[in-house]
Amino acid sequence: xxxxxxxxxxxxxxxxxxxxxxxxxxxxxxxxxxxxxxxxxxxxxxxxxxxxxxxxxxxxxxxxxxxxxxxxxxxxxxxxxxxxxxxxxxxxxxxxxxxxxxxxxxxxxxxxxxxxxxxxxxxxxxxxxxxxxxxxxxxxxxxxxxxxxxxxxxxxxxxxxxxxxxxxxxx
Numbered sequence: 001x002x003x004x005x006x007x008x009x010x011x012x013x014x015x016x017x018x019x020x021x022x023x024x025x026x027x028x029x030x031x032x033x034x035x036x037x038x039x040x041x042x043x044x045x046x047x048x049x050x051x052x053x054x055x056x057x058x059x060x061x062x063x064x065x066x067x068x069x070x071x072x073x074x075x076x077x078x079x080x081x082x083x084x085x086x087x088x089x090x091x092x093x094x095x096x097x098x099x100x101x102x103x104x105x106x107x108x109x110x111x112x113x114x115x116x117x118x119x120x121x122x123x124x125x126x127x128x129x130x131x132x133x134x135x136x137x138x139x140x141x142x143x144x145x146x147x148x149x150x151x152x153x154x155x156x157x158x159x160x161x162x163x164x165x166x167x168x169x170x171x
Contacts, residue, residue, distance in 0.1 A: 004074060007065050011081055011141055018057040018088055019134065025049050029095070043103035047096050054092035057085050077144050080137045087130045094123045 025046060032041055062081050067074045098119045105111045 003065050003067055007062065007067075007074065007078060007081070008141075008145060010060050010062055010065070011077075011137070014057065014060050014081070014085065018053055018060075018085075021049070021053045021056075022088065022091065025053065025095075029099075041102075041106065043099050043106070047099050047103075050092045050096050050099070054089045057088050057092075060085060073144060077137075077140050080133065080140055084130065084133045084137050087126065087133055091123065091126045091130055094119065094126050098123055 028046065062078045062085070065078060067078060098116070101111055101116050101119055105116065
C-alpha cells in the first residue's frame with residue numbers, strides 16, 4: 001500500500017476508534033457529573049474504557065510510515081496527526097486521574113474539593129488543546145485527501161475539487 005494511503009487509513013482509524021469512543025465516554029461523564037461522589041457510579045468501568053481508548057490510540061504509529069523527504073504536505077499531516085495522538089492519550093490520563101479521585105472521594109477518602117477542581121481544570125485545558133489540534137488535523141486531512149483525488153476528473157466535466165489552499169489563493 002502507498003505511504004499516503006497508509007497514513008489516511010491510520011487517521012481514519014484514529015477518528016473512528018479513539019476520537020469517537022472518547023466522545024461517547026465524555027457524554028457519559030457529563031451526564032453523570034450532576035451527582036458527583038456517588039458510590040453507585042461505575043468508576044472502574046469508565047476508567048477501564050479510558051485505558052482501552054488510550055491503548056488503541058497508542059497502537060497507531062504514524063512514525064512507521066516512511067515519507068520521502070520531498071513530500072512536505074504528507075510530513076506536515078503526519079506531524080499534526082502525531083500531536084493529536086499524544087494529546088488524546090494525555091486526556092485519557094487526565095480523565096483517569098479525575099475518575100480515580102471521584103471514586104476515592106465517593107469511597108470516603110480524604111480528598112479536597114480543590115484537588116478535584118484542579119484535575120477537572122487540567123481535563124478542560126487538555127480537551128481544548130485536543131479540539132484545536134483535531135480541527136487543524138481535519139482541515140489538513142480534507143485538503144490532503146482532496147489533493148490526492150483531485151487533478152482534473154473527466155467524470156465531473158474537468159472540474160477540480162476545491163481545497164482550502166485554492167480558496168485562500170484566490171483572495
